[in-house]
Amino acid sequence: MQAQFFDLYRTGMKTAAELAKTSLENTVRLQQKQLDMVRNILDENSRSTDRLGQARSIEDLVGVQSQLAGTQLQRIAEFWTSAWQIAAENQKTVMEQWQSQLGQTGEAMRETVRSSEDVARVAAQQISRASGSLRESSPQPERKGQESHRRNG
Numbered sequence: 001m002q003a004q005f006f007d008l009y010r011t012g013m014k015t016a017a018e019l020a021k022t023s024l025e026n027t028v029r030l031q032q033k034q035l036d037m038v039r040n041i042l043d044e045n046s047r048s049t050d051r052l053g054q055a056r057s058i059e060d061l062v063g064v065q066s067q068l069a070g071t072q073l074q075r076i077a078e079f080w081t082s083a084w085q086i087a088a089e090n091q092k093t094v095m096e097q098w099q100s101q102l103g104q105t106g107e108a109m110r111e112t113v114r115s116s117e118d119v120a121r122v123a124a125q126q127i128s129r130a131s132g133s134l135r136e137s138s139p140q141p142e143r144k145g146q147e148s149h150r151r152n153g
Contacts, residue, residue, distance in 0.1 A: 015101040019094055026090040033082045041075055 048068050055061045 011101065015097055018097055022093045022097065023090060026086050026093075030083060030086045033086070034079070037075060037079055037082075044071055044075075 048064065048071075051064050052061065055064055
């Protein structure tokens with residue numbers, strides 16, 4: 001029984017470590033995506049600066065500014081989309097690991113209950129045998145006295 005509880009504890013600790021690993025891996029992925037996005041923004045900023053330098057009229061400046069605003073909104077949307085996707089993937093992975101853990105824990109607990117039932121069954125059998133042995137070894141004269149009392153009654 002102690003070994004089964006140890007297995008439950010070990011499985012729980014293993015799952016916690018796997019969850020931490022998954023969380024850290026997803027954090028690395030999110031940071032990598034953020035870094036890629038920052039690089040793209042820097043490249044676009046450089047291109048936009050060149051385009052602004054080449055503008056010759058107010059219409060050109062307004063046009064470039066409109067394109068920059070649209071690009072920035074697109075990048076913000078991409079950032080939040082990727083952040084939510086990673087969060088959703090992380091949540092899915094965590095839930096799958098928890099379900100797996102619960103399945104393993106449930107099986108271990110069922111095994112523990114089965115073992116406990118087996119122990120209880122064996123104990124009940126031993127008690128039954130012991131009480132049967134006690135009845136068989138009880139003093140016979142008392143039984144004979146009860147039987148003669150019944151006949152006389």
